[in-house]
Amino acid sequence: MSDAQTNGNSSGAAPGAPEAAIETFALTRNFGEICAVDHISLGVPHGEIFGLLGPNGAGKSTTIKMLTTLLEPTSGTARVAGFDIVAAPEEVRRRIGYVPQMLSADGALTGIENLTLSAKLYGMARAERKERIAEALEFMGLADAATRLVRTYSGGMIRRLEVAQAMLHRPAVLFLDEPTIGLDPVARRTVWERLRELKERYGITVLITTHDMDEAEELCDELAIMHQGKIGVIGKPAELRATLGEGATLDDVFAHYSGGSIHEGGNYGDIQRTRRVASRLG
């Protein structure tokens, strides 16, 4: 994983390497005639923050849905936290956490109630539950707001609560779909800092999707740029910039490998969803 690779469909840690937290093997998903994810093979080592970049409609969300067992691949497969997503989805589910792009915390419940529901769905016993919830609230800086209804939270607090929900059961791999979309700069930094701390303290592997170049540069150890269902390139942010020569920014890298500007692409549904999230978080 030291050099940026540009061989399109296969890159990253060698598939089969025991240290990989996520490995995909020609992972593919078609929707009718459209191929949303096209034979991607990549590996994410343990304890890394990995960013999946791409314009709307590039296949990031479909990839994350397959890796989190929400969607079955049309062909190919992946191993997440040591288990096959097609053959053993239940085992995968026990070992991952997921923060959807949309607001998934329930506004009509308090912070603690949201966390309690998650803990129960992960089968935690009462004593373990209390301890983990207190720890997660503390870790995410929400202890003071724990008994307030989530609809009174700020966007940044809701995001942190969602991360708290996703980390309760100490997952090996945490997936976040556009984790800071619609957040103000301060809230955004807080989320980044917490994710880094999750990685440092608990050794959790984090995979995020984003089309925010700052987020990619500052948060991610490694990036894959997706375009039309394929991986354009994989590498560390600095390596990717270096491939385009001196003074190149990640925006340039992005434009180079995704065949255009970051603002292009995306269908009506994508835009609607993004706006809805943004307005709710704002």
Add this chain to the structure above:
Amino acid sequence: MATSSAHAELPAVSAKTSSIFSLFSESAAIAEVELKKVLRDPTELFTRAVQPTLWLVVFGQVFSRVRGIPTGNVSYLAFMTPGILAQSVLFAAIFYGIAVIWERDLGIIHKLLVSPAHRAAFVLGKAISSGFRGGMQCVIIYILALALHIQIQWKVLSILGVFAGVGLGSAIFATFSLIIACIVKSRERFMGIGQVLTMPLFFASNAIYPLALMPKWLRVVALVNPLTYLVDALRGLMIAGGQNTHNMAGNFGLLIAIFVVLAAIAARLYPTLVR
């Protein structure tokens, strides 16, 4: 299957509890959350009392004077009270699925489905909470019946039977609604279908007139309508002198069977909400 990650083994420890027990506790967790939300904002429960009040106080009072509908040894008002209870349960539960579409748009369903909980728990949890809401509607109808001097059967077993029947009926229609939601996936289409379904289910049943009065084709429709069996059971249990035309155990057995089938279908379809 062990990985090099120590974390991977941690959550599996508490997952050793038996499957049935965890299905039950997961369903209870979902139901608890739903009920907490209703009790926190009970306006919904009050607005639901309006329709049955209109049916009993306005429609019922007037039609009681017609005396054209043979209702055995009970008044028409007493005859229709269990029917209106069943109808109010149907009308409330049939729109229950819209909440799921809302939760889907929010991303709540995505998060639930990524958890290792049984897929059936999401369906059963909703059904249980719908059953409890039905119970609250029961209380409202009992109060209305008292106010209208309808002769109620004040036996503990009968009252428990009414609540059980209403809970079951409410679970059936809520699960049916969930299935529709999983298929249409949009609020607009869901509302349309919900509107189209409620009245036919109501009129093609024995809720406000006996099966014996119906033309043959309608009776056939009524006999495949679960509402008919719910009304029949409630009629035998709730009203003093009220009679069920079908066997009481048969009514309950059939309702349970319908619920099991619908719940199995809904649990299958539920994961397709996020695809």
